[in-house]
Amino acid sequence: xxxxxxxxxxxxxxxxxxxxxxxxLCAVVKCDAYGHGARQVSRCIETHIDCFAVATVxxxxxxxxxxxxxxxxxxxxxQAKDVKNLxxxxxxxTVSRLEDLHCIEQQxxxxxxxxxxxxxxxxxxxxxxxxxxxxxxxxGSKNQVIKFLSKSKHLVLRGIFTHFCxxxxxxxTQAQKDIFDKVVxxxxxxxxxxxxxxxxxxxxxxxxxxASGALAKKELHYDMVRVGLALYGYGAESLGLRPAMRxxxxxxxxxxxxxxxxxxxxxxYCADKDxxxxxxxxxxxxxxxRGVYTQAVVCTTTNEQTRVPIVGHISMDMLSMDVxxxxxxxxxxxxxMDASLDAQEIASQAGTIPYQLLTAMKPRxxxxxxEPKRE
Numbered sequence: 580x581x582x583x584x585x586x587x588x589x590x591x592x593x594x595x596x597x598x599x600x601x602x603x604l605c606a607v608v609k610c611d612a613y614g615h616g617a618r619q620v621s622r623c624i625e626t627h628i629d630c631f632a633v634a635t636v637x638x639x640x641x642x643x644x645x646x647x648x649x650x651x652x653x654x655x656x657x658q659a660k661d662v663k664n665l666x667x668x669x670x671x672x673t674v675s676r677l678e679d680l681h682c683i684e685q686q687x688x689x690x691x692x693x694x695x696x697x698x699x700x701x702x703x704x705x706x707x708x709x710x711x712x713x714x715x716x717x718x719g720s721k722n723q724v725i726k727f728l729s730k731s732k733h734l735v736l737r738g739i740f741t742h743f744c745x746x747x748x749x750x751x752t753q754a755q756k757d758i759f760d761k762v763v764x765x766x767x768x769x770x771x772x773x774x775x776x777x778x779x780x781x782x783x784x785x786x787x788x789x790a791s792g793a794l795a796k797k798e799l800h801y802d803m804v805r806v807g808l809a810l811y812g813y814g815a816e817s818l819g820l821r822p823a824m825r826x827x828x829x830x831x832x833x834x835x836x837x838x839x840x841x842x843x844x845x846x847x848y849c850a851d852k853d854x855x856x857x858x859x860x861x862x863x864x865x866x867x868x869r870g871v872y873t874q875a876v877v878c879t880t881t882n883e884q885t886r887v888p889i890v891g892h893i894s895m896d897m898l899s900m901d902v903x904x905x906x907x908x909x910x911x912x913x914x915x916m917d918a919s920l921d922a923q924e925i926a927s928q929a930g931t932i933p934y935q936l937l938t939a940m941k942p943r944x945x946x947x948x949x950e951p952k953r954e
Contacts, residue, residue: 580861580915581827582940584615585949586623588821592810593627595818602800605787607807608642609634609654614866614937615811615823618645619948624810625649632805636661639670652699652738656709662686662696671697671737675709680727680734687733699738699785700724702762704755706742716762725770729777736779739763743790743799756799759788794818813923813933824937826867826916826944830877830909832858833902842899843891855903856890859913864895866940867915871929872898876914880906884919 597604606628607613612620621631621642630650633639636658639651652671657679663686665672674680683696703710716724728736741759746752767781789805794815808814812822834856836842841849842856857877863869869892877887877900887900900913916922922933 580865580867580944582614582944582946583825583827583949584620584946585821585823585825586620586951587949588812588823589615589620589624589810590627590951592812592818592820592823593624595820596794596806596809596815599794599797599818600800600804601797603629603785603787603803605630605632605652605789605803605805606810607632607654607789607805609638609807610938613807613811613934614940616946616948617642619946621645621647623951629803632807636664636668636670636672640664640668643668643670650697657682659686663690663692665696666690666692666694669694671699673701673709673740674698675701675703675711677715677723677727680724680731684727684731684733692733695733695735697735697737699740700736700766702739702741702759704741704743704758704762705751706744708742710741713758713762717765719765719770722765725766725777725779726772728779729770729772729775736784738785738787738803739766740785740787740789740805743788743793746790746793746796746799752796752799808934811937812921822916822918822921824916824922824940825914825918826861826940828859828861828875828898828913828915830857830907830911830913831860833907833909834858841891844894845892847892848890848899853903854901855905857887857900857902857907857913859898859900860896861915861944862894862896862898864941865944866936867893867898868929868936868939869893871931871936872915872925873928874920875900876917876920877902877905877907878912878914880908880911884914886920 608617608621611617632652632654634655654673659682701710743752767779770777785803786801787803793799812820836854838852874886874888876884890901891899922936926933
């Protein structure tokens with residue numbers, strides 16, 4: 580099975596996204612760039628975006644190892660074992676609680692880190708996964724975060740951010756925005772800490788937010804927008820985005836079965852009449868999820884593309900399709916995902932989301948990159 584990734588499509592999507600923005604663009608490339616290959620994708624788009632976001636320090640290190648030089652923000656929860664690599668690879672870390680600040684400071688002392696580590700404060704305005712609760716960030720000079728930063732020799736505040744739950748819910752989003760704006764107001768400015776002056780300069784901070792759907796709402800953009808799914812062609816249909824991933828398989832066997840014959844394990848399909856069944860190499864071991872993929876696009880010997888049903892249960896390494904009445908041969912191509920049967924459609928029919936399909940692709944699936952066309 581082959582996963583084809585179009586760098587041209589991703590660059591097109593970035594162009595369309597930037598038309599909506601008057602601020603910086605942060606490309607979210609966590610989970611291997613949503614299954615598209617973070618190393619290759621990041622190298623190809625680096626000159627077109629302002630910074631990157633990843634989920635873990637390990638993901639950030641991987642980008643540095645392939646030559647990425649722009650800023651990288653780790654969005655995930657801090658783990659003490661990773662602090663050394665934050666400094667070594669110039670990564671910025673999300674902090675969501677006071678204990679995170681203490682942990683980084685202590686680890687930096689132990690490792691004698693020379694360069695300060697950039698941090699972004701995450702504010703939990705309603706998603707309730709990570710982040711400081713707003714009530715813990717008030718109090719001005721008495722605030723424990725401000726006090727800690729005023730004394731720290733190893734931490735530099737680079738940004739403050741939040742994550743919106745559902746931008747289609749206008750009232751809920753506005754409530755989150757109001758909370759965030761109020762918290763930011765309390766975290767910036769001049770503070771007197773134990774008789775000393777400490778300044779949090781708003782002009783040196785990046786305020787940013789993320790959520791599917793935030794692109795269309797300029798009031799949610801702040802200084803930077805974090806964009807993930809839309810980079811890969813989904814989540815903002817009005818922008819004319821192009822899906823960047825196609826998943827291709829090959830027919831390896833064609834067989835005639837009789838009425839009443841069953842296909843696959845624990846027969847979930849029995850033929851209602853004589854049928855022609857094609858076997859395709861590829862299954863849930865490659866990321867073709869059982870119970871999610873129900874049809875495919877087959878390329879016939881007459882160069883026609885036809886949708887056909889997947890029959891029987893998808894197994895680890897193979898799946899079966901009903902190609903009755905079609906002119907197909909062993910070796911013909913089959914698309915489990917492409918522009919005419921994209922991840923959004925497949926996910927909607929299965930009651931899930933395109934994120935799950937894109938990130939489910941497994942390492943044994945060969946990846947072929949369609950490089951940008953040169954003028």
